[in-house]
Amino acid sequence: QVQLVESGGGSVQPGGSLRLSCGVSGIMFSVVPMAWYRQAPGKRRELVASISRGGSTSYADSVKGRFTISRDNAKNTVLLQMNSLKPEDTAVYYCNAPVGSGYWGQGTQVSVSS
Numbered sequence: 001q002v003q004l005v006e007s008g009g010g011s012v013q014p015g016g017s018l019r020l021s022c023g024v025s026g027i028m029f030s031v032v033p034m035a036w037y038r039q040a041p042g043k044r045r046e047l048v049a050s051i052s053r054g055g056s057t058s059y060a061d062s063v064k065g066r067f068t069i070s071r072d073n074a075k076n077t078v079l080l081q082m083n084s085l086k087p088e089d090t091a092v093y094y095c096n097a098p099v100g101s102g103y104w105g106q107g108t109q110v111s112v113s114s
Helices: none
Strands: 003-007 010-012 018-025 034-039 046-051 057-059 067-072 077-082 091-097 108-112
Touching (some): 003 091, 018 034, 034 067, 046 067, 046 077, 057 067
Parallel strands (some): 010 108
Antiparallel strands (some): 003 018, 018 077, 034 046, 034 091, 046 057, 067 077, 091 108
């Protein structure tokens, strides 16, 4: 059974930082790409960042230079370091394994406000 479990969300002020973590089980983590998505109220889910099995990364224009995705294959974990957070980053963040039919975590809320 494939499981993706996110953690690390919370509430911060603009300019603050958070680090999201996603623990993955049930798949051969080291050979699959991984991604983070987010969905704000009333908006479509959007791709935030992705990382290949080899460690190549890509980012949405809105988060370039502020967010960093990384993976720890020894711990079956994918991370999203979020710096210089803005109110428009407020959303539920989802971990995704884009293999087979696709697997999703339950989501973790990130709220940025003063």
